[in-house]
Amino acid sequence: MRLSPRFALITGGFVALVLIGGCAVSTVGEASASAVQVTASSSASASPTPSPTVAPTEPVGPLEGRTIVIDPGHTGAWTAKWGYRRVSDGNGRKKACNSSGTATNRGYSEHAYNLAQAKALAKELRALGATVLLTRTDDKTRSNRLCVNHRADLLNTNSADLLISLHADGNLGKGHRGFHLIVSKAMHGGKTVIAKSKALAKDLRTALEQGTSMPRSNYIGKGSAYSFRSDLGTLNFAKHPAVMIELGNMRNATDAKLFTSAKFRTQAARAITTGVVNYLS
Numbered sequence: 153m154r155l156s157p158r159f160a161l162i163t164g165g166f167v168a169l170v171l172i173g174g175c176a177v178s179t180v181g182e183a184s185a186s187a188v189q190v191t192a193s194s195s196a197s198a199s200p201t202p203s204p205t206v207a208p209t210e211p212v213g214p215l216e217g218r219t220i221v222i223d224p225g226h227t228g229a230w231t232a233k234w235g236y237r238r239v240s241d242g243n244g245r246k247k248a249c250n251s252s253g254t255a256t257n258r259g260y261s262e263h264a265y266n267l268a269q270a271k272a273l274a275k276e277l278r279a280l281g282a283t284v285l286l287t288r289t290d291d292k293t294r295s296n297r298l299c300v301n302h303r304a305d306l307l308n309t310n311s312a313d314l315l316i317s318l319h320a321d322g323n324l325g326k327g328h329r330g331f332h333l334i335v336s337k338a339m340h341g342g343k344t345v346i347a348k349s350k351a352l353a354k355d356l357r358t359a360l361e362q363g364t365s366m367p368r369s370n371y372i373g374k375g376s377a378y379s380f381r382s383d384l385g386t387l388n389f390a391k392h393p394a395v396m397i398e399l400g401n402m403r404n405a406t407d408a409k410l411f412t413s414a415k416f417r418t419q420a421a422r423a424i425t426t427g428v429v430n431y432l433s
C-alpha cells in the first residue's frame with residue numbers, strides 16, 4: 153500500500169500532532185535548560201535561575217472543535233406502512249420516507265452494516281477530538297426523523313462541519329463491485345456547499361483507495377467512483393457539506409465478505425476519518 157505524504161501525515165496525524173504538542177513543551181524545557189547553562193558558564197557567581205513551571209499541554213486532536221454528523225442509512229425497524237409514505241425529496245418531488253435497504257446474498261442487511269460501520273467511524277472520529285452526532289444509534293427505532301426529508305436535520309440545526317451518509321449498494325450486475333460517492337446537484341446550501349461536498353468526496357475517494365481493500369466502483373461513475381444526483385433527500389436538504397458513501401456492492405460476494413469483516417469496517421472507518429481530516433485541514 154503506497155501512502156501519499158499527505159495521507160501518511162494524517163494517518164499518523166494524531167501522533168504527529170501529539171509530537172508537535174510535545175515539542176512545544178520540550179522546547180520550553182530545553183530552552184530553559186540551556187538558559188541555565190549559559191548563565192552558569194557566563195558567570196560562576198550568578199545564582200541559579202529557577203526553572204519556569206511548564207503546565208502540561210493536553211494533546212489536541214486534529215478534529216477538536218469539529219462536529220461531524222454520521223447518517224447510518226435506513227433502519228431495521230422499517231415497515232412498508234411507515235416507509236412508503238410520501239415525503240419531500242427537497243428538490244420539488246415526493247418520494248418514499250425511506251426504503252428498506254439491500255442485503256448480501258447471505259442475508260446480512262444493509263441497515264445493520266450501515267450501523268456497524270457508523271459506530272466504527274464514530275469511534276475513530278471521536279478519538280481525534282470530533283464531536284460526533286448520529287442520525288440513529290440503534291436498528292430498532294422507527295421515527296419520522298429517519299425519513300429522508302429529516303436525515304440532514306442534525307447537520308443543519310447544529311451547523312455541523314459535514315455529514316457522511318453511510319450506505320452499501322445492491323446492484324445485481326455480474327462482477328459489479330467497489331465503492332462510490334454520491335454528491336447532490338440540488339443542495340439547499342447552494343453552489344458553495346455543492347462545491348465543498350465535491351471536495352469532500354474527492355478526499356474520501358483518495359483515502360478509501362489508499363486505506364482499504366475496497367476498489368473504486370467498476371459500474372458507477374465510469375472509473376471516477378462519483379455519482380451526481382438530485383433525487384436524494386438526505387443530501388438535498390443539507391445546508392452544509394454532505395456526501396453519501398456507498399461502500400461497496402452487497403450483492404457482490406467479494407464485497408459482501410468485506411462488509412462482514414470487523415477488520416474491514418475498522419479499515420474503512422480509519423480511511424473515512426483520514427478523508428475528513430484532509431478535507432477539513
Ligand SMILES: [Zn+2]
Nearest residue numbers: 225253319320
Ligand atoms: Zn442504502
